[in-house]
Amino acid sequence: MKFSLGFSPCPNDTFIFDALINKKIDTEGIDFDLHLEDVETLNQWAMQGRLDISKISYGVLPLVLPQYELLDAGGALGKGVGPLLISRRPIPLTAINDCRIAIPGQRTTAHLLFSLAFPEARKKEFMVFSGVEDAVLSGAVDCGVIIHENRFTYQQRGLVKLIDLGEFWERETGAPIPLGGIVVRKGLDAGLAQKINDLIRKSLEYAFSHYPQLPEFVRSHAQEMDEQVMRQHIDLYVNDYSLTLGEDGKKAIGILLQTYERLHAGAIFL
Known part of the structure; x- marks a missing residue:
């Protein structure tokens, strides 16, 4: 079988x-x-x-x-396992709605968590997760949502964290992140x-x-x-x-x- x-x-x-x-x-x-x-x-x-x-x-x-x-x-x-929103330089969270944002796939949990945190953000570009960092570094987008191993390597490439979307979910719901x-x-x-x-x-x-x-x-x-x-x-x-x-x-x-x-x-x- x-x-x-x-x-x-x-x-x-x-x-x-x-x-x-x-x-x-x-x-x-x-x-x-x-x-x-x-x-x-x-x-x-x-x-x-x-x-x-x-x-x-x-x-x-x-x-x-x-x-x-x-x-x-x-x-x-789990807890503490959520996606991160990163950029080349600090950006006020109040300005995210006007930014171009790279999202690792349209039907991903990362997109859902980003949408929960920034429901008014509309300038989204969907791509494979492994391309998000390069899109941010090249200036093709202003910021990006990273998942998987990129959580551990983004700082080595000179990128900065704007918000932990998993922590936002946990504060809002009190539940682990699916x-x-x-x-x-x-x-x-x-x-x-x-x-x-x-x-x-x-x-x-x-x-x-x-x-x-x-x-x-x-x-x-x-x-x-x-x-x-x-x-x-x-x-x-x-x-x-x-x-x-x-x-x-x-x-x-x-x-x-x-x-x-x-x-x-x-x-x-x-």
């Missing part, structure tokens, strides 16, 4: 799925056709229903719920969906039991990322919520869905 599976090449995802993809655990007769793509591509694919199992941004979850259901394991939630989750196509036997969820959890438990060892699967897809940055990435984005959402995680997702509906109704998050 084989299913198509998509997640990003970022260290948090490859760390979680290494044991599953490379059969370091018993996959109980299930095989996977792997697709490694940036999360915005995965978001678009999920809206098209292309994959059986996929990592998505929680920002796109409301649009894919007709076709997919959210799994309990494998996601990224960044990304794993969805499975509806219509699968309930027992099979649960088995896939359990395998993802076992894969992460295997990774945790061998950490701080970094699997070759993580290293090979991290491009030229420094090993310390890989570990920072994993330490920040992979935690107990990745094993199970728990009540706090489920509550946070509920708040995010309500926030999406409110922003979308106001034509703020489109």
Whole structure:
């Protein structure tokens, strides 16, 4: 039995799925056709229903719920893990509405959190997350929202933080930040969906039991990322919520869905 599976090449995802993809655990007769793509591509694919199992941004979850259901394991939630708004020089937050802003994908959680903080900002340019820093440095945009490993490297390039959008979310909601989750196509036997969820959890438990060892699967897809940055990435984005959402995680997702509906109704998050 084989299913198509998509997640990003970022260290948090490859760390979680290494044991599953490379059969370091018993996959109980299930095989996977792997697709490694940036999360915005995965978001678009999920809206098209292309994959059986996929990592998505929680920002796109409301649009894919007709076709997919959210799994309990494998996601990224937490406190202090949100995107940052950065620029070449300090800019007053009152001036952000007039700035050109690079956003790492239209249907991403980063865009939703930015829209919550700056609902009047309209000059947005959507791009792959890895291009945001260069767009800011070149002057193509005034500021940009960064995620993933760029959180750890932006200062090395002379950029400055204007606001932590995750901290803004936490102050507004009191909830952890739902960044990304794993969805499975509806219509699968309930027992099979649960088995896939359990395998993802076992894969992460295997990774945790061998950490701080970094699997070759993580290293090979991290491009030229420094090993310390890989570990920072994993330490920040992979935690107990990745094993199970728990009540706090489920509550946070509920708040995010309500926030999406409110922003979308106001034509703020489109």
